[in-house]
Amino acid sequence: xxxxxxxxxxxxxxxxxAVAEGxxxxxxxxxxxxxxxxxxxxxxxxxxxxxxxxxxxxxxxxQAVLGFAWAVLTPLALCxxxxxxxxxxxxxxxxxxxxxxxxxxxxxxxxxxxxxxxQGALSLANNLSLLNKVYCPRExxxxxxxxxxxxxxxxxxxxxxxxxxxxxxxxxxxxxxxLPLLLIQFTFTYGVALVLSIAVVYLRDVxxxxxxxxxxxxxxxxVAYPLxxxxxxxxxxxxxxxxxxxxxxxxRRALLYGDAPDARLTLIAAASSLVYVVGGYLLFKKxxxxxxxxx
Amino acid sequence: xxxxxxxxxxxxxxxxxxxxxxxxxMLLRDKxxxxxxxxxxxxxxxxxxxxxxxNLHIEPGEAVGxxxxxxxxxxxxxxxxxxxxxxxxGDIDVRGRxxxxxxxxxxxxPDLTGRENIYLFGALLGLKRREVAGRFDDIxxxxxxxxxxxxxxxxYSSGMQMRLGFAVAAYLEPHVLLVDEVLxxxxxxxxxxxxxxxxxxxxxGTTLVFVSxxxxxxxxxxxxxxxxxxxxxxxxAGIRDAMAGYRDSIEAQSEAGARTGEPLQLLKHEVRGVGxxxxxxxxxxxxDLFLGGDYRxxxxxxxxVSEGTASPIFQISHEIRLDGADRKVTCTIPRLPLxxxxxxxxxxxxxxxxxDGGTLMSWHSAGQFDVFGPMLDTPPRAVVLAAPVFVxxxxxx
Numbered sequence: 281x282x283x284x285x286x287x288x289x290x291x292x293x294x295x296x297x298a299v300a301e302g303x304x305x306x307x308x309x310x311x312x313x314x315x316x317x318x319x320x321x322x323x324x325x326x327x328x329x330x331x332x333x334x335x336x337x338x339x340x341x342x343q344a345v346l347g348f349a350w351a352v353l354t355p356l357a358l359c360x361x362x363x364x365x366x367x368x369x370x371x372x373x374x375x376x377x378x379x380x381x382x383x384x385x386x387x388x389x390x391x392x393x394x395x396x397x398x399q400g401a402l403s404l405a406n407n408l409s410l411l412n413k414v415y416c417p418r419e420x421x422x423x424x425x426x427x428x429x430x431x432x433x434x435x436x437x438x439x440x441x442x443x444x445x446x447x448x449x450x451x452x453x454x455x456x457x458x459l460p461l462l463l464i465q466f467t468f469t470y471g472v473a474l475v476l477s478i479a480v481v482y483l484r485d486v487x488x489x490x491x492x493x494x495x496x497x498x499x500x501x502x503v504a505y506p507l508x509x510x511x512x513x514x515x516x517x518x519x520x521x522x523x524x525x526x527x528x529x530x531x532r533r534a535l536l537y538g539d540a541p542d543a544r545l546t547l548i549a550a551a552s553s554l555v556y557v558v559g560g561y562l563l564f565k566k567x568x569x570x571x572x573x574x575x
Numbered sequence: 576x577x578x579x580x581x582x583x584x585x586x587x588x589x590x591x592x593x594x595x596x597x598x599x600x601m602l603l604r605d606k607x608x609x610x611x612x613x614x615x616x617x618x619x620x621x622x623x624x625x626x627x628x629x630n631l632h633i634e635p636g637e638a639v640g641x642x643x644x645x646x647x648x649x650x651x652x653x654x655x656x657x658x659x660x661x662x663x664x665g666d667i668d669v670r671g672r673x674x675x676x677x678x679x680x681x682x683x684x685p686d687l688t689g690r691e692n693i694y695l696f697g698a699l700l701g702l703k704r705r706e707v708a709g710r711f712d713d714i715x716x717x718x719x720x721x722x723x724x725x726x727x728x729x730x731y732s733s734g735m736q737m738r739l740g741f742a743v744a745a746y747l748e749p750h751v752l753l754v755d756e757v758l759x760x761x762x763x764x765x766x767x768x769x770x771x772x773x774x775x776x777x778x779x780g781t782t783l784v785f786v787s788x789x790x791x792x793x794x795x796x797x798x799x800x801x802x803x804x805x806x807x808x809x810x811x812a813g814i815r816d817a818m819a820g821y822r823d824s825i826e827a828q829s830e831a832g833a834r835t836g837e838p839l840q841l842l843k844h845e846v847r848g849v850g851x852x853x854x855x856x857x858x859x860x861x862x863d864l865f866l867g868g869d870y871r872x873x874x875x876x877x878x879x880v881s882e883g884t885a886s887p888i889f890q891i892s893h894e895i896r897l898d899g900a901d902r903k904v905t906c907t908i909p910r911l912p913l914x915x916x917x918x919x920x921x922x923x924x925x926x927x928x929x930x931d932g933g934t935l936m937s938w939h940s941a942g943q944f945d946v947f948g949p950m951l952d953t954p955p956r957a958v959v960l961a962a963p964v965f966v967x968x969x970x971x972x
Contacts, residue, residue, distance in 0.1 A: 302624075303665065307665055308663065309665060311661065328701075330698075331697075331698035338687055342687075412654075413657075413675065415657050484602055485602045572654055572660040
């Protein structure tokens with residue numbers, strides 16, 4: 281009874297193996313990405329994003345005596361150095377706003393970007409053994425590191441409030457413009473984190489690029505100086521490559537000078553950050569299918 | 576593919592999977608080199624097929640054992656069912672919630688407490704915080720953590736860490752449960768718990784795919800067996816048939832490396848019944864062994880029966896005196912305690928009176944024999960299926 285079935289199955293399997301040397305043409309697996317399904321899956325993973333961010337925050341809080349104080353100390357230290365170098369030595373003109381405030385606004389944005397980029401780039405590589413066993417939408421790992429950076433940024437914003445008090449200034453009424461700028465900032469940062477995180481999985485030595493990007497980026501971005509330092513005719517191209525330039529400039533106008541952000545530059549930055557995130561996401565999703573093969 | 580497949584169904588259609596033949600480093604400069612080689616017209620990478628043309632149709636509620644030697648593609652197939660890995664060609668469709676009973680110590684964060692890690696695992700496996708909270712006590716009980724739950728995990732023993740990682744997975748309530756080599760980890764008590772938990776989950780109608788080299792464990796839980804051999808499905812049948820085929824092939828491989836140069840050789844052996852050639856359950860069995868060799872002296876002859884290579888059933892021994900000539904030894908078992916099936920006969924001879932227990936003929940499988948008789952009744956799934964011993968008995972009221 282059962283024995284004959286086994287023989288039949290065996291004969292069939294051997295016949296199959298003898299015929300086919302490779303898969304039939306046209307059957308190569310392609311994962312179809314349906315936007316609705318992707319969005320649903322990501323929404324279903326929101327608790328995971330929270331749990332991963334919570335893990336990092338709790339772990340950091342337990343490890344370091346100063347805990348969250350590091351989130352404040354780094355930008356403050358940089359702010360002090362910038363004040364010495366750019367304000368005293370190079371004499372950057374920041375108009376009516378105190379230089380320390382001016383630089384700190386830029387540093388909050390930069391710190392958020394560099395935290396997300398550095399941690400996010402390693403977020404997959406550090407969890408490879410896990411990714412080899414558990415299924416979940418992989419984009420949650422860089423997303424969780426961005427959430428951690430957001431918590432740091434909120435602390436930084438609290439310190440910004442203290443700085444405003446110290447300088448006897450109040451944020452201008454145009455501060456509401458900060459919200460759309462924040463959206464651009466998140467979109468661009470996430471796009472970069474997506475690309476780097478998947479790149480590090482396939483090319484481990486990309487991680488050595490991170491310190492270089494971080495160190496050059498802080499000077500290549502208008503953190504210590506205003507965007508106007510870049511020649512007028514190049515600004516649009518610059519912002520298309522680095523939307524953070526327009527974002528930081530926009531924050532300063534809205535918070536410190538009482539102006540609306542430059543509409544043209546902001547729109548370019550918004551469009552560019554969309555390209556970053558969509559392109560990054562598609563690349564991520566394409567390469568994601570091979571993570572377990574190289575892990 | 577139709578949308579009407581019920582939860583718990585697994586379908587794979589012409590699935591192929593390949594890997595790079597050579598172990599590669601994941602470095603940018605290697606890639607640059609590979610690209611430049613390709614530009615110069617040299618051959619690119621070599622690929623090796625890990626799975627070839629896998630077609631499986633598993634219905635909801637089936638308990639399937641995946642067996643095969645190392646490198647036959649079992650874990651690769653399981654990874655693709657988990658959606659951790661993707662096929663090169665073909666289609667895979669697994670319906671419903673997939674739970675993988677895996678050890679996820681990899682995800683443990685040493686600075687967090689056991690409690691915090693449990694919630695993290697729950698989230699990784701797709702459980703809502705509420706759901707983990709609802710099962711929290713069961714999970715802690717299963718992992719035997721009790722009061723250690725609020726301690727940091729770095730102070731746990733490795734066994735505790737392993738159980739913690741495992742317990743969360745055990746309390747998923749999936750439509751499809753995938754299990755890979757769980758029994759390789761943990762002590763005997765914990766292994767038993769895992770098997771019990773699997774049976775419990777099966778009773779709720781869950782589909783099971785079980786990968787293990789512990790053949791009796793597979794046999795005790797699964798009803799259908801799929802034997803993978805070098806990336807293809809060799810046999811897909813009832814668990815006993817698949818198991819028998821796999822065991823035969825292990826047998827053939829281990830016999831290939833036969834021993835020579837020992838003082839004694841097993842020239843021939845015969846296994847028969849009394850008055851008939853075939854063997855019947857609970858009837859007499861006679862084994863004739865023909866030993867050749869020039870050894871003189873006292874020795875102990877050991878005779879054993881196993882199911883496949885893995886699980887010995889019984890072993891008996893007898894003292895014999897050898898006088899340098901060929902020798903026939905006969906052993907009679909009046910009532911054979913083996914149910915219907917195929918078994919392996921083992922033999923070995925060791926000298927007496929020497930402290931080193933000199934090996935005259937090392938313990939080896941001599942061959943196989945079939946026992947005919949009534950099939951064992953198939954018990955419900957929650958009861959062990961593999962019962963390699965027939966016990967004479969009668970029932971009263």
